[in-house]
Amino acid sequence: MTPNQAAPALSPCTVDYSQRTEYHEGLEAIRAAHRVLREVRFSPSLPDKGYNNRTLYVNLGTREVLEKPVTQLMKDLFVGGRGFGLWHLWHAVTPATRWNDPENEIIIAPGPVAGITQYPGSGKSLVVAISPQTDIPIDSNVGGYFGPLLKFSGFDALELQGKSDRDVILFIDGQKGIIRVEEAPLEPVDSHVLAEILTRMYAEDEADRSNISVVCTGAAAEHSLIGMLNFTWWDKRRGCIRLKQAGRGGIGTVFRDKKIRALVCRGPVVKADMNHPVDFETLAKTGIKLHKELRTLDDSQCKMRRNGTAHIVEIMDAYDLLPTHNFQFGSHPDTHKIASYVWEARCSQMTSDGCWYGCSMGCAKGADGLVLKTGPYKGHMVTVDGPEYENAAGLGSNAGVFDPDYLLELNFYCDTYGICTITYGTLAAFTMECYQRGILNKERTGGLDLTWGNAEADLEMMHQMARGEGFGLIAGQGVHKMKTIFAANGWGDAQLLQDIGMENKGLEYSQYLSKESLAQQGGYALTNKGPQHDEAWVIFMDMVNKQLPTFEDKAEALYYFPLFRTWFGLLGFCKLPWNDIAPADNGSTSEPAKIPEHVQNYLDLFTATTGMKIDRETMLLQSARVYNFQRIFNIRMGKGLRANDLPPYRSVGPVTREEYESRAERYDKQMLEEIGVDPAGKPVAEKIAITREYRMARYSKLCDAVYQRRGWTPDGVPTMARLAELGLDVLPEVVEIVQAHGG
């Protein structure tokens, strides 16, 4: 069967929830071992027009707890969310700060509209820190209840600085007005256990569990650079905690380096108008409109309510975009085994799957009844979220794993160990290709047979990462550092390792094949934090629709979409309800790809919450200030220039003979028609070299066009004129950096 065929009839998932393993034994002993290290009282408050106008600062080293004012300048220039995170981080660090220095911070900020319950996808937080993988700011967008509950306790952001000398829990009680740092010596480490225990421990009764959210990580965050943070919510229907991830860039690693075991927020009971918006009626009306769209159109569009983002697994395969065997290929005959209809049957349907109140898209599908085959929880029955598309592609096709149960198990252990699934997927695929090419072998991996699709070896590498031993320790350094380690050991050719190691700026690529879309090559490598698709996903516009024929067209897309999508992270929105559902008449609009009606919804929600009237230009201006500030922040930290925007060649074109031959018709046609060279009779190695020279030159021209459109110099530095347009020229330190780099 090919992925294109109709979905087979699969039995719906039926699970006896009473058989699920529970983890609250020993809770009282764990609680009894807690010791209060610092307790501070505060006055809980609710936002006014979306803002509390104060943030919370906690130093884990000195145990200092402070309230800081949100200034008008912060609101005017940085809005909230990621903007506030970057602003605080800028003031916390110096150019010499590295991820494990005490001054590095983790900032969690939900944004002024976050927490409204009327519009789907409005409960997001942005997490910002100096990344252990990239040495520059990372921002990660996450659902779960923590951010909104923090906000409804009285704070627009939480700043965590310093390093504790012992494991601690920070408890914020937004009902009683207590902030407590507690020594936590006996806590379990892994997220699915720890979060369940802490939810029960800090809730005053069963109903109160819905008011608790925990932020935590797992064992692998202590032994790798790729640790992520889980943000929980209590799933009343299932009777268990659910996890959403701030995945990218190793923030979980920073968290454990500070010896934070968990953050726990107990917020007030959530009600509809807690942001105290200026125009509640518009929030309600705008939300009802989208709820109706979802109810009437989702089944004929993306089926997000049934499959979540996994709905595109077979779509990506059909368009030759599904990363397979470390991004060598774009499809695989076994994709049907991990296609959306498999997950539709495997995940429980008709239950509550929104990661914040009021989300009728509810895409956080829960796969119940997974009985684990390996690792420390072997034999346990668990609920695992997902897999989302990125997990199915990264842990699945990219590593050649097409067994859905193993894929779920990889997903589960990533979550509970605190490992970013996207990063793990790309680094595991890299190790497997190294194994295929003899760069790695059993001797070098300590006995791991990393053959494509060997899920048991893949899982064992992950267990090693969590235990801090064996080859898992090396893999946990990420692709960027593995390339250096392998080359230093004399394992493989350094250029080949550079070409096939799918990272840029130190961050692993997310799970789309960009080889045949020049615009998407830029959409990945011309990002601020590293190659994550949340800035610009333009493959269809470029490669399939052919809407972006010129460099200027591509540059315009790489100007607009990164700015538009940055805005979600300033306000506290999820991107998915923007474009994974579209109004029935969207096709009749002048720019259907932008979903104009939904853009207007967002403007209306912003105005209705804050009272500030903005238009589309102002929306882009708000984003552009933060986006350019982040670029300059990167420059301040020693990156952020043209040289740092260079992609690995695997993301641009065929590295190997097999890749070339898999698309020979396409590459030969390009050689003849665009390069002006007749490929007939040429050996494949020569054709690869000719294609490479052409494609890299084209990428360089793309950089020129994008930098110009963004108002940057040819070296990628925002110009003084651009700073003045954005109003960032009032910040002397920013001006100094730009001027020092010829901006």
Next chain:
Amino acid sequence: MIQVNGDPLQWTPGMTVRGVLKAKNYQFKMLVVSIDGAQVQRADYDTALIPDGAVVQVLHLISGG
């Protein structure tokens, strides 16, 4: 011969939008289809005939995580 998103495709008598989508293996659901600039509604994909020489645009909306 017709043009679909700028690429040539062999025309056959009675060719419909659905036929073009199948021929091109276009499986994504979020599409905006037009024939010579005139938009075709999704409900008409099975019946809307494509004339020889037509310029067909199959606009795929943005997807991806």
